[in-house]
Amino acid sequence: MKKLAYFPGCAMKDQARPDEAGTLHALAALGYEVAEIPRWNCCGTVHSLAKDDLMRHVGPVRNLIRVQGMGEKRVLTLCAMCYGTLKRSAQFVREEERLARINAFLDTEEDFRGGIEVVHLLTLLRDEVGYEKLASRVKRTLNGLKVATYYGCVLLRPREFAVDDPDRPEVMERVVEALGGAPVPFPERMECCGAYLTVGRSDIVTDRVGRILRSARGSGADLVVTTCPLCQFNLAERRPPVAPTLPVLYLGQVLGWAFGADEPANLFPLGGAR
Amino acid sequence: MASELNLSRDHLEAPFSRRVEELSGENPYACYQCGKCSAGCPFADHMDALPNQVLRLVQLGDEAALRLSAPWVCASCLACAVRCPKGVDIAKTMEALRLLSLRRGITPAPVVPDRPYPQIALVGAYRKLTP
Numbered sequence: 001m002k003k004l005a006y007f008p009g010c011a012m013k014d015q016a017r018p019d020e021a022g023t024l025h026a027l028a029a030l031g032y033e034v035a036e037i038p039r040w041n042c043c044g045t046v047h048s049l050a051k052d053d054l055m056r057h058v059g060p061v062r063n064l065i066r067v068q069g070m071g072e073k074r075v076l077t078l079c080a081m082c083y084g085t086l087k088r089s090a091q092f093v094r095e096e097e098r099l100a101r102i103n104a105f106l107d108t109e110e111d112f113r114g115g116i117e118v119v120h121l122l123t124l125l126r127d128e129v130g131y132e133k134l135a136s137r138v139k140r141t142l143n144g145l146k147v148a149t150y151y152g153c154v155l156l157r158p159r160e161f162a163v164d165d166p167d168r169p170e171v172m173e174r175v176v177e178a179l180g181g182a183p184v185p186f187p188e189r190m191e192c193c194g195a196y197l198t199v200g201r202s203d204i205v206t207d208r209v210g211r212i213l214r215s216a217r218g219s220g221a222d223l224v225v226t227t228c229p230l231c232q233f234n235l236a237e238r239r240p241p242v243a244p245t246l247p248v249l250y251l252g253q254v255l256g257w258a259f260g261a262d263e264p265a266n267l268f269p270l271g272g273a274r
Numbered sequence: 275m276a277s278e279l280n281l282s283r284d285h286l287e288a289p290f291s292r293r294v295e296e297l298s299g300e301n302p303y304a305c306y307q308c309g310k311c312s313a314g315c316p317f318a319d320h321m322d323a324l325p326n327q328v329l330r331l332v333q334l335g336d337e338a339a340l341r342l343s344a345p346w347v348c349a350s351c352l353a354c355a356v357r358c359p360k361g362v363d364i365a366k367t368m369e370a371l372r373l374l375s376l377r378r379g380i381t382p383a384p385v386v387p388d389r390p391y392p393q394i395a396l397v398g399a400y401r402k403l404t405p
Contacts, residue, residue: 010393045398049350049369051299056401081394157352158363166356191316192351196398200385204320204347211316230394 001033004124005072007063008036009043009082011229016079018249019229021266022256023078023121029137029259030129037066037075043085045230046196054101060089061102064116065109074117076124078252080228084154087118087161120155121227121251122163122171125178134178139260141180147254148184148221148246149173150212152231153192166190172251176225179258188215193234202238210240217244224248288335297370302332304360311354311364321347325354325364332367345371346382350402376405 004027012020027034040063048056063086067075077083093099093114103111125134149172156166164171169190173183193212194205212235216224224246226232235248253267261267291302305326312324321344323331331339339345348368355363375381385399 010397015392042393042397044401045394046350046401049363049366050297050373052297079394081398153349153351153353157356159356190353192349192353194317195349195351196395196402197347197349198395199387199391199399200383201320201347202388204317207320208316229392230398233392233395 002031003072004032004034005067005070005075006034006036007040007043007067007075007077007082007086009040009077009079011079011081015233016229016250018256018267018269019078019227019232019252021252021263022250022254022259022261023252024256025261026252026255026259029139030134034076035070035072037063037070040066043082045081045085047085047088054098054105057089057092057102058105060085061093061112062106062109064090064093065106065112067116068113069110073115074119076119076121078121078227080120080152080154080226081230083118083120083163084161090114090116090118091161120163122155122175125175126171131174131178134175135180138179138258140258142176142182142254142258143180145181146184146220146222147176147181148186148216148219148224149176149189150216150224150226150231150235150248151190152226152228153190153195154228156190172225172227175251176254179254181254184216184219184221186216186219186221188212193231194238195230195234198230198234198238205234205238206240209234209238210243213239213243213246217246221246225251225254227251285335286333290337291332291335293374294332294339294367294370297373298363298366300363300366300370302329302362302367304362305329305333305358305364306360308359310357310359314353314357315348316351316353317347317349325368328371329362329364329367332371339371340375340378340380342371343382344368345375372402373405376403 044059156162176183194208198205309326312326345368
């Protein structure tokens with residue numbers, strides 16, 4: 001078994017529990033001993049795009065300090081938003097001066113020494129497990145199910161933190177393929193769902209979600225998968241009345257099912273994913 | 275009778291433009307107004323000024339940019355940032371405008387949750403309202 005530090009983030013303990021359940025089942029089957037990092041805190045969800053953003057890195061860096069405390073060199077995230085904030089902060093403190101300032105600020109913590117790698121489930125499956133091994137370990141094939149692969153924004157942008165080519169990503173398609181599904185790379189797969197605008201401007205998000213679902217359905221999809229809990233919430237809860245009734249699942253749910261998770265009620269709770 | 279047209283650099287590089295540049299780290303004068311950001315913006319339909327027009331106001335030092343809803347409709351998806359042929363990350367300019375507005379007390383419409391939301395939505399929404 002290979003030890004792997006894991007940062008869940010809020011969603012994996014709340015509405016995205018089925019994602020966590022499925023993913024952890026599959027990772028155990030793939031030989032990983034996943035260890036949740038102790039005393040983790042919120043990643044902040046959105047990173048600042050401004051120059052005076054030191055404060056916004058405090059939360060993510062505190063989590064990286066926990067990883068360091070475990071004696072680990074890298075940390076896994078399943079949530080696209082957590083990936084974005086942690087990855088950005090890990091990069092931010094690569095400059096000595098910034099690292100010193102953050103450490104001075106985080107006075108009550110052990111000093112962060114840097115050098116923690118942030119990996120997302122998709123990059124782990126591609127770069128370490130490999131598509132071939134993934135395919136060979138599948139217990140239940142998706143049997144040609146047409147799966148629309150929805151990336152959204154954070155997995156692909158900004159360019160320097162993208163899990164794949166931000167103009168022509170294929171990692172999610174290849175994973176679906178390895179599970180026996182037929183990936184549907186639909187036109188809106190890289191377009192934002194509206195993210196946090198869902199709280200104040202649900203009208204805008206509903207418009208976006210309608211476009212995304214029509215695009216997926218128009219490309220012949222049976223279901224949509226995503227790794228972002230905010231995308232999942234929006235695609236499931238912000239549908240316009242006339243939108244296609246496509247189910248929207250977390251990639252981890254599909255992954256867990258393909259790896260024979262024997263508790264489908266955990267993976268597909270009624271009402272959990274429309 | 276033709277009206278008089280004055281060409282001058284006086285209003286360029288105004289303190290406002292400089293402040294936005296400082297906060298965003300992006301040079302507004304690198305933009306040559308091709309409009310690619312606006313063409314690819316998934317939210318442009320809902321904005322009161324297109325992204326390239328917002329940047330134009332910044333170039334001109336026009337603080338009307340702080341009273342637009344466009345920066346608040348921008349969801350920081352960075353579609354514009356990866357497409358700009360001049361390498362201007364206009365999403366950073368939008369962030370700078372949001373922060374400047376908040377810091378100067380020009381606040382957007384209040385965001386009031388109308389139903390239960392997952393934390394990820396609430397934290398994301400309210401962080402953008404934090405100066």
